[in-house]
Amino acid sequence: MSNKLPLNAKIAAYHEAGHIIFAYFVQWSVKKVELTMNNNEIKNAITSYDFKDDETMVKSLTNEVQLNELTLEEKGKLYGIIHKRCASLLGGPIAEALFINGVNSQDKLPIDLRGPDFLNSHNIESIMMQIFKEDELVKKSLNEYILLAKTQIFWKSITLIAEEILSKESFVLNQQDIELTLNKTGFLDYANKFNS
Numbered sequence: 367m368s369n370k371l372p373l374n375a376k377i378a379a380y381h382e383a384g385h386i387i388f389a390y391f392v393q394w395s396v397k398k399v400e401l402t403m404n405n406n407e408i409k410n411a412i413t414s415y416d417f418k419d420d421e422t423m424v425k426s427l428t429n430e431v432q433l434n435e436l437t438l439e440e441k442g443k444l445y446g447i448i449h450k451r452c453a454s455l456l457g458g459p460i461a462e463a464l465f466i467n468g469v470n471s472q473d474k475l476p477i478d479l480r481g482p483d484f485l486n487s488h489n490i491e492s493i494m495m496q497i498f499k500e501d502e503l504v505k506k507s508l509n510e511y512i513l514l515a516k517t518q519i520f521w522k523s524i525t526l527i528a529e530e531i532l533s534k535e536s537f538v539l540n541q542q543d544i545e546l547t548l549n550k551t552g553f554l555d556y557a558n559k560f561n562s
Contacts, residue, residue, distance in 0.1 A: 371532055375401065377462055378411045379537075383527035384461025385413040385454055385483075386544060387520055388511070391557045392450035394418055396544055399527075401537035415454065416541070423447045452507050455483045460508075460515045461524045469521050475512060479504055523553040 378401050386396045395416045402410040417424045423444055436444060456477075463475040514520055530547050531539055539547075548554045 372406050372408075374408050375403065375406075375532065375537075376528070377465060378408045379528040379531040380465035380524065381458040381462040382411050382413050382531065383524045384457035384459070384515065386457075386527050387461070387515075387524050387548075387553065388457030389413070389415055389454045390548060390554065391457075391514070391520075391560070392453050393557065393561050394420070394450065394454065395541060397541050399531060399539050399544070401531060403537060413458075420447050420450065424451060448503070449507070452503055453511060456504065456508060456511050457515070458483050460512055461528075464512075464515055464521070464524075465528075469516055477508065479508075519551065519553055519556050523548060523551040526551055 382399045382401065386399060389396050395418070397414040397416050399413045400411070401408060402412075420443075423440075424447060459477045459479075459481060460475070463477050464471070467473060467475060515524065526547050527539070527544065530543065531537055534543075545554065
């Protein structure tokens with residue numbers, strides 16, 4: 367990672383790496399991650415997910431009308447998908463906060479739950495309340511995900527992905543680049559074993 371890069375580029379790379387690691391942890395993948403720079407400033411950062419078999423259900427999270435038509439089995443699947451989506455959304459702000467404050471920080475991490483990653487979280491929490499009568503999913507999940515991100519395998523993987531993004535002249539990683547990096551850390555095997 368070049369020391370000549372502005373701090374905001376490094377922060378953005380760690381943020382996107384957090385999304386990537388948590389996506390793979392919940393058995394999704396990432397097609398591409400891209401940081402767009404202009405005049406040495408981050409203009410945009412995008413992680414493009416592959417939700418695999420969950421694609422239709424993930425898209426239904428923005429359409430509450432369809433949710434009323436779900437069968438009990440579909441509601442059960444949706445419950446798991448909501449938790450996966452929450453993890454993949456929280457991974458970014460958590461990794462960013464750990465990069466800024468230090469992975470060994472014992473202080474409460476300043477994670478803004480109103481940031482751009484959470485524009486859809488209101489809808490997710492609304493669904494959790496409407497269908498499952500559960501509230502504050504994001505706040506309840508936050509500490510669990512912070513602890514995971516601080517583990518050696520997670521943090522090493524987040525760091526390597528961030529460094530890989532910043533090492534590319536284009537600041538773009540495709541799925542193959544991402545998975546080659548995650549194979550180096552053993553994270554893909556770890557996630558597969560954890561979820562089996």
